[in-house]
Amino acid sequence: xxxxxxxxxxxxxxxxxxxxxxxxxxxxxxxxxxxxxxxxxxxxxxxxxxxxxxxxxxxxxxxxxxxxxxxxxxxxxxxxxxxxxxxxxxxxxxxxxxxxxxxxxxxxxxxxxxxxxxxxxxxxxxxxxxxxxxxxxxxxxxxxxxxxxxxxxxxxxxxxxxxxxxxxxxxxxxxxxxxxxxxxxxxxxxxxxxxxxxxxxxxxxxxxxxxxxxxxxxxxxxxxxxxxxxxxxxxxxxxxxxxxxxxxxxxxxxxxxxxxxxxxxxxxxxxxxxxxxxxxxxxxxxxxxxxxxxxxxxxxxxxxxxxxxxxxxxxxxxxxxxxxxxxxxxxxxxxxxxxxxxxxxxxxxxxxxxxxxxxx
Ligand SMILES: *Cc1c(COP(=O)(O)O)cnc(C)c1O
Numbered sequence: 001x002x003x004x005x006x007x008x009x010x011x012x013x014x015x016x017x018x019x020x021x022x023x024x025x026x027x028x029x030x031x032x033x034x035x036x037x038x039x040x041x042x043x044x045x046x047x048x049x050x051x052x053x054x055x056x057x058x059x060x061x062x063x064x065x066x067x068x069x070x071x072x073x074x075x076x077x078x079x080x081x082x083x084x085x086x087x088x089x090x091x092x093x094x095x096x097x098x099x100x101x102x103x104x105x106x107x108x109x110x111x112x113x114x115x116x117x118x119x120x121x122x123x124x125x126x127x128x129x130x131x132x133x134x135x136x137x138x139x140x141x142x143x144x145x146x147x148x149x150x151x152x153x154x155x156x157x158x159x160x161x162x163x164x165x166x167x168x169x170x171x172x173x174x175x176x177x178x179x180x181x182x183x184x185x186x187x188x189x190x191x192x193x194x195x196x197x198x199x200x201x202x203x204x205x206x207x208x209x210x211x212x213x214x215x216x217x218x219x220x221x222x223x224x225x226x227x228x229x230x231x232x233x234x235x236x237x238x239x240x241x242x243x244x245x246x247x248x249x250x251x252x253x254x255x256x257x258x259x260x261x262x263x264x265x266x267x268x269x270x271x272x273x274x275x276x277x278x279x280x281x282x283x284x285x286x287x288x289x290x291x292x293x294x295x296x297x298x299x300x301x302x303x304x305x306x307x308x309x310x311x312x313x314x315x316x317x318x319x320x321x322x323x324x325x326x327x328x329x330x331x332x333x334x335x336x337x338x339x340x341x342x343x344x345x346x347x348x349x350x351x352x353x354x355x356x357x358x359x360x
Contacts, residue, residue, distance in 0.1 A: 053248030076192035132161030149175035179264035301331035
């Protein structure tokens with residue numbers, strides 16, 4: 001069995017330990033004689049799995065009691081609609097456009113009310129985070145929306161926007177559990193889990209309790225109301241059982257690594273190896289303004305499309321998978337999520353040095 005170094009942006013690398021544990025439990029979970037996939041979500045064994053997952057996540061992120069944790073379906077993209085449907089009481093929201101995911105959320109919100117783009121970095125291909133210290137936010141704005149780590153463009157907010165007292169809603173899909181966060185600064189934190197936590201399809205929503213109400217936009221389907229899921233412990237209907245079980249294992253794995261402080265330290269160390277090389281290389285260069293660089297997604301280019309393609313091809317042959325940049329931006333991108341070991345990044349940089357020597 002040969003495992004590759006998988007730099008995919010998502011679905012992405014998971015901790016090997018977690019995959020091995022899941023494999024060992026595939027036919028018989030904890031003496032139940034069945035796989036978690038085959039188990040009733042109303043069983044005692046499954047209730048324990050989802051309860052433990054929530055408890056461990058709360059512990060990891062230090063989530064206050066007045067926030068609910070919901071395990072939902074539909075991926076991150078479903079939240080693009082759920083957020084306005086549930087939160088647009090005045091039908092007004094402010095969006096900060098830092099890339100494709102923020103833009104998609106913004107466009108979706110326009111279906112439900114007056115979604116206003118209050119800042120954008122589109123002028124420089126989303127290579128930076130705009131100044132958000134004094135945004136034009138109306139008094140009756142329901143919330144301010146950000147995409148905190150921009151998976152495609154490789155930028156990350158190092159400081160949260162000044163929302164002028166409005167609720168902050170944040171898509172953290174690609175930086176979930178990569179470093180400590182102060183949950184109290186947000187109204188809603190949500191993310192698809194397939195970047196840093198588990199299998200695609202699960203989305204985790206951490207939402208302040210007072211934002212969960214019956215006062216939603218007319219016609220909002222039952223399944224798209226936060227209240228439905230909050231009132232039923234994320235089990236109004238059959239949840240994505242197996243995905244939640246894997247998320248729970250990843251939470252335990254992160255706890256074992258030392259929690260979010262330790263993840264941050266490790267992630268900074270990994271990213272530094274790659275960024276330091278990019279800053280010193282004569283062939284490769286990073287595409288993001290240094291102060292806004294993501295710890296998770298690192299886009300880079302050679303400046304020559306043919307050479308980029310050659311690099312991606314030769315890297316693949318050498319066991320470094322999924323380094324091709326997003327189809328809309330080209331170049332390369334190395335996603336170095338929590339589960340990417342330091343050796344993976346060190347070996348990638350070694351390979352890049354060799355490629356540079358051969359192609360300069
Ligand atoms: C991948 C991604 C999404 C979309 O996730 P889906 O689960 O495919 O809907 C949304 N936002 C960000 C920041 C992402 O990285």
